[in-house]
Amino acid sequence: MLGNSYEGQVCSAARSLEVVGERWSLLIIRDALFGGVTRFSDFLRRLGLARNILAARLDGFVEAGIMERFSLEGSAYQEYRLTEKGRDLGPVIIALTDWGDRWAAPNGRPIIYRHVDCGGEVEQQLVCSHCRIVIEQDQVGIELGPGMTGAA
Amino acid sequence: MLGNSYEGQVCSAARSLEVVGERWSLLIIRDALFGGVTRFSDFLRRLGLARNILAARLDGFVEAGIMERFSLEGSAYQEYRLTEKGRDLGPVIIALTDWGDRWAAPNGRPIIYRHVDCGGEVEQQLVCSHCRIVIEQDQVGIELGPGMTGAA
Numbered sequence: 001m002l003g004n005s006y007e008g009q010v011c012s013a014a015r016s017l018e019v020v021g022e023r024w025s026l027l028i029i030r031d032a033l034f035g036g037v038t039r040f041s042d043f044l045r046r047l048g049l050a051r052n053i054l055a056a057r058l059d060g061f062v063e064a065g066i067m068e069r070f071s072l073e074g075s076a077y078q079e080y081r082l083t084e085k086g087r088d089l090g091p092v093i094i095a096l097t098d099w100g101d102r103w104a105a106p107n108g109r110p111i112i113y114r115h116v117d118c119g120g121e122v123e124q125q126l127v128c129s130h131c132r133i134v135i136e137q138d139q140v141g142i143e144l145g146p147g148m149t150g151a152a
Numbered sequence: 153m154l155g156n157s158y159e160g161q162v163c164s165a166a167r168s169l170e171v172v173g174e175r176w177s178l179l180i181i182r183d184a185l186f187g188g189v190t191r192f193s194d195f196l197r198r199l200g201l202a203r204n205i206l207a208a209r210l211d212g213f214v215e216a217g218i219m220e221r222f223s224l225e226g227s228a229y230q231e232y233r234l235t236e237k238g239r240d241l242g243p244v245i246i247a248l249t250d251w252g253d254r255w256a257a258p259n260g261r262p263i264i265y266r267h268v269d270c271g272g273e274v275e276q277q278l279v280c281s282h283c284r285i286v287i288e289q290d291q292v293g294i295e296l297g298p299g300m301t302g303a304a
Contacts, residue, residue, distance in 0.1 A: 009179060009199070010262045011179070011182070011249070011252070011262055011263060012248070012249045012250075012251070012252025012253045012256065012257050012261060012262060012263065013178065013179065013182055013245050013248040013249045013252055014179055014252070015252040015256035015257065016248040016249070016251045016252035016255075016256060017178060017179070017248065018256075019255075019256065021173075021175065021178075023173065026165065026169060026173075027161060027163070027165065027166055027169070030163070030165055034292075034294050047161070085255050087289065088251060088254065088255065089251055090289040090292070091247040091250065091251070091276055091278070091289070092244065092247040092248055092251055093165050094247075094278070094292075095243040095244040095246075095247040095276075096164070096165040096168040096169065096244055097163070097164045097165045097168070098164075098243065099164070099168045099240060099241055099243070099244055100163070100164025100165055100166070100167040100168035101164045102240065103168075103171075103237050103240065104164065104167035104168060104170075104171065105164050105167065105299050107298065107299045108297055108298030108299040109164060109297035109298065109299050110162045110163055110164060110296070110297055110299035110300045111163060111164065111294050111295070111296060111297055111299075111300070112294070112295045112296075112297040113292050113293070113294055113295075114292070114293050114294070114295050115280035115282065115283060115287055115291055115292065115293075116291050116292070116293040117280075117283070117291060118280060118282050118283050119282070120280040120281050120282025120283055121280075121281045121282070122278050122279070122280060122281070122287065122292050123278070123279045123280075123281050124243055124247075124276060124277070124278055124279075125276070125277050125278075125279050126243070126246070126274050126275070126276055126277075127274070127275045127276075127277050128267035128269075128270060128272040128273075128274060128275075129272050129273045129274070129275050130267065130270050130271070130272025130273070131267060131269070131270050131272055135267055135269075135274065137239065137242040137243070139267055139268050139269060140186075140242070140246075140265050140266070140267065140268070140274050141265070141266050141267075141268040142186050142187075142263050142264070142265055142266070143263070143264045143265075143266050144262070144263060144264075145260055145261035145262055145263055145264040146259065146260030146261065147257050147259045147260040147261050147262035147263075148262045148263070
């Protein structure tokens with residue numbers, strides 16, 4: 001975890017990056033969420049990162065409440081499963097994938113997200129909760145919210 | 153830039169993290185995109201990061217085509233402006249903000265994204281391009297795409 005590395009930043013994006021902004025973090029969560037990976041050895045093989053870094057990231061996720069650690073009865077294996085807080089990072093991973101698909105995938109998209117019921121492709125959209133219409137990013141403004149008051 | 157740090161990963165999320173996954177990167181882009189910041193000194197003051205790190209990030213963004221550098225005539229100032237490729241990172245920042253709002257904002261949301269036309273709050277949704285309905289994350293599956301073939 002980056003801890004309070006972005007302490008001067010009163011911003012939920014900064015708070016999120018404190019928890020999942022370290023190298024490999026979001027790729028570990030991607031494999032857990034969309035690849036069904038749970039075991040240390042499987043993360044290690046799929047990601048090809050250093051063992052000590054993987055251990056540090058998984059420990060950090062457990063500490064941050066993003067994953068829970070389970071011991072399998074009668075086995076030396078430990079399993080790591082995403083909590084609701086961890087699964088809720090899906091939109092971040094899908095947004096990163098969308099951007100990479102558009103700007104950094106010269107050979108085409110490596111992975112396509114599909115609606116399991118019908119096979120249709122999944123799109124991420126910005127919607128106005130009042131008008132109920134899809135809006136473009138240049139129609140998005142920002143306003144200071146309650147969390148900004150009382151902040152250091 | 154992380155360069156080819158995630159080389160073994162054929163994944164658009166990994167490709168994106170190579171470009172914007174380093175510390176401070178997404179917060180610099182957040183300030184440029186939603187705070188209208190363009191000058192080196194303004195990024196420095198708002199973010200409170202080290203001068204050499206900011207310089208390295210901005211140079212990397214120019215190199216990656218995420219920002220363009222402009223010299224103001226008759227001034228020592230240089231301006232950095234997001235390209236379309238850079239502005240297209242908005243959904244990533246909004247997704248990170250949403251997660252932080254839900255899971256790491258004990259004092260309430262610091263910033264609220266609003267539709268400029270009507271003031272309604274902006275929501276990020278997953279939509280099926282076939283059914284045209286909003287879907288939940290557990291209804292999302294993955295399929296290997298063309299970019300996976302021919303990959304190292």
